[in-house]
Amino acid sequence: xxxxxxxxxxxxxxxxxxxxxxxxxxxxxxxxxxxxxxxxxxxxxxxxxxxxxxxxxxxxxxxxxxxxxxxxxxxxxxxxxxxxxxxxxxxxxxxxxxxxxxxxxxxxxxxxxxxxxxxxxxxxxxxxxxxxxxxxxxxxxxxxxxxxxxxxxxxxxxxxxxxxxxxxxxxxxxxxxxxxxxxxxxxxxxxxxxxxxxxxxxxxxxxx
Amino acid sequence: xxxxxxxxxxxxxxxxxxxxxxxxxxxxxxxxxxxxxxxxxxxxxxxxxxxxxxxxxxxxxxxxxxxxxxxxxxxxxxxxxxxxxxxxxxxxxxxxxxxxxxxxxxxxxxxxxxxxxxxxxxxxxxxxxxxxxxxxxxxxxxxxxxxxxxxxxxxxxxxxxxxxxxxxxxxxxxxxxxxxxxxxxxxxxxxxxxxxxxxxxxxxxxxx
Numbered sequence: 001x002x003x004x005x006x007x008x009x010x011x012x013x014x015x016x017x018x019x020x021x022x023x024x025x026x027x028x029x030x031x032x033x034x035x036x037x038x039x040x041x042x043x044x045x046x047x048x049x050x051x052x053x054x055x056x057x058x059x060x061x062x063x064x065x066x067x068x069x070x071x072x073x074x075x076x077x078x079x080x081x082x083x084x085x086x087x088x089x090x091x092x093x094x095x096x097x098x099x100x101x102x103x104x105x106x107x108x109x110x111x112x113x114x115x116x117x118x119x120x121x122x123x124x125x126x127x128x129x130x131x132x133x134x135x136x137x138x139x140x141x142x143x144x145x146x147x148x149x150x151x152x153x154x155x156x157x158x159x160x161x162x163x164x165x166x167x168x169x170x171x172x173x174x175x176x177x178x179x180x181x182x183x184x185x186x187x188x189x190x191x192x193x194x195x196x197x198x199x200x201x202x203x204x205x206x207x208x
Numbered sequence: 209x210x211x212x213x214x215x216x217x218x219x220x221x222x223x224x225x226x227x228x229x230x231x232x233x234x235x236x237x238x239x240x241x242x243x244x245x246x247x248x249x250x251x252x253x254x255x256x257x258x259x260x261x262x263x264x265x266x267x268x269x270x271x272x273x274x275x276x277x278x279x280x281x282x283x284x285x286x287x288x289x290x291x292x293x294x295x296x297x298x299x300x301x302x303x304x305x306x307x308x309x310x311x312x313x314x315x316x317x318x319x320x321x322x323x324x325x326x327x328x329x330x331x332x333x334x335x336x337x338x339x340x341x342x343x344x345x346x347x348x349x350x351x352x353x354x355x356x357x358x359x360x361x362x363x364x365x366x367x368x369x370x371x372x373x374x375x376x377x378x379x380x381x382x383x384x385x386x387x388x389x390x391x392x393x394x395x396x397x398x399x400x401x402x403x404x405x406x407x408x409x410x411x412x413x414x415x416x
Binding site for chain 2: 131134
């Protein structure tokens with residue numbers, strides 16, 4: 001397809017596509033003559049991935065990191081997930097030794113197979129620190145509830161990945177991770193509203 | 209306490225405290241003479257809340273909205289949670305009628321007591337749309353897993369709220385909602401890495 005059709009299919013303006021091509025986020029099409037190129041389904045899919053990542057709030061530099069992990073053919077599928085997750089999150093994570101120890105213990109207790117170097121360990125520790133800093137220690141039993149819920153979601157996410165070619169499995173994984181987060185957080189807020197209506201009652205609903 | 213001690217206790221620079229006072233985010237202290245004011249524990253707590261909200265990525269305008277809900281004494285505690293959630297999320301949410309219907313059905317099926325006007329209904333619908341847009345319909349059974357996990361977390365969040373005075377209950381609720389999100393998302397990514405190591409195997413861990 002020509003660039004106009006790619007633009008229509010992916011719902012991305014031609015000028016933006018050209019920008020992504022210049023920046024190397026989108027691989028070039030097949031040259032036809034001096035000034036025209038043909039694009040294919042892989043370009044449509046890649047544009048969808050770029051747009052989803054940009055719209056989920058990632059900077060272009062971070063999107064580039066995720067795409068680099070996706071394109072690194074030498075990574076095993078599992079290691080690729082870790083690399084893509086690593087690119088989704090900030091590089092310089094400051095977390096206390098105490099919270100890092102707590103995270104490592106949690107991962108071990110649950111028997112999770114997670115690389116010791118996974119950036120998400122540090123990110124989780126930093127998130128626990130942020131709560132400590134405002135005087136709200138997340139109790140072990142509450143953290144346990146979070147971890148059990150996260151495991152149900154993570155297991156279901158991976159079980160629902162298509163058994164397709166490597167490129168589309170990877171792209172789906174990145175999309176589901178990035179775009180599934182807001183789904184989970186909105187559901188949690190709705191569930192909190194339900195729980196608070198039941199605990200405190202409200203004029204709209206009777207208390208339990 | 210004087211402003212210098214408030215600054216030290218809250219770990220917020222004096223200049224920033226003065227800015228928050230000018231902007232009306234922080235209520236004034238008790239005037240002592242023409243140029244000095246005394247502050248108390250409520251100021252320390254309020255600064256912790258402002259800082260946590262700012263660090264979680266909210267604009268000052270949005271922080272102001274959350275604080276307005278917190279300070280609205282006429283709101284019942286439960287309605288306040290909805291108002292604070294509403295202030296945490298964008299105002300103009302475009303979501304498809306189909307996804308809105310799906311969310312309403314889900315809330316009804318689970319028997320959740322949630323205001324029909326809750327902004328999180330629209331936000332959840334928009335998050336489902338974002339997945340649809342890149343060709344990834346979130347299956348009903350996967351959405352069900354997300355909702356069940358969210359309910360466990362939301363129930364535990366509210367059950368762990370302190371039975372304290374209104375102001376600190378509200379502040380804790382807002383903090384736990386804003387700062388607990390990153391904890392849950394980091395745990396989900398770790399759990400995904402575990403599930404993918406088990407599904408695909410990796411050189412670091414044997415496949416199941």
